[in-house]
Amino acid sequence: MSEGFAAVLALFESVEFLPTTGETHLRMATGEVFSAHCPPAPDTVIVRSCWGPPGTSLELEFDDGEVVVLDVPTRSLVSDPRPVVYLDQNHWIELARARVGSPKLAGDRLATYLRFTQLAESGDIIVPLSSAHLTEMSRKSGQQRRDVAVTMLRLSRGWWMRNPLQVRNEELGTMFDERATVPRVFTLEPDVTWTHDPSPRPPIPEGDVRAEALALATTLRQRRR
Helix, strand or coil, X not given: CCHHHHHHHCCEEEEEEECCCCEEEEEECCCCEEEEECCCCCCCCEEEEEECCCCCEEEEEECCCCXXXXXXXXXXXXXXXXXXXXXCHHHHHHHHHHHHCCCCCCHHHHHHHXXXXXXXXXXXXXXXXXXXXXXXXXXXXXXXXXXXXXXXXXXXXXXXXXXXXXXXHHHHHHHHCCCCCCCCCEECCCCCCCCCCCCCCCCCCCCCHHHHHHHHHHHHHHHCC
């Protein structure tokens, strides 16, 4: 984050969006509040999202009061040294059971999943989601689907695995073009889940406050979906 953009962010206290009413509240560091309205989304289970500078996380509040925090990149990501742990769907189901206190999980298995939850929530490990997880989730319904979905959001914190078919195409490209590269497979960048080409995200020139603001606004908007 450039010094100029950091100075702009220091003017704000928070940006709050209420999907069920369509209200957006921009709170300034001076105490002033500016509000705007857009069409409401009455059927959403997310009733509030809130981002506060310096802008490294976004809070999502569900209709039952539970709050999930997603990481938000403010500039292009650099290499992250933390271990990446990719889970099969059955482990996500067990993690959800551990989170809600299901009687189907007990003993050493419960202790293992609770310990894993601690590592993910503390940021010691990265636990990405993928298109496969979302596809398998579509087979679930009711409370189990919600429990697993919230657990996925809580522990992944917005990290995704880029679509494997897209990655494979890029890997093949490097075989025929030495100038070609493969972007990071595990990322916080939005819109990388499916096989379509994601919207281009040009590099942010150093010190370009407008470019940094536009990139952050795009990321926050896609995180709220």
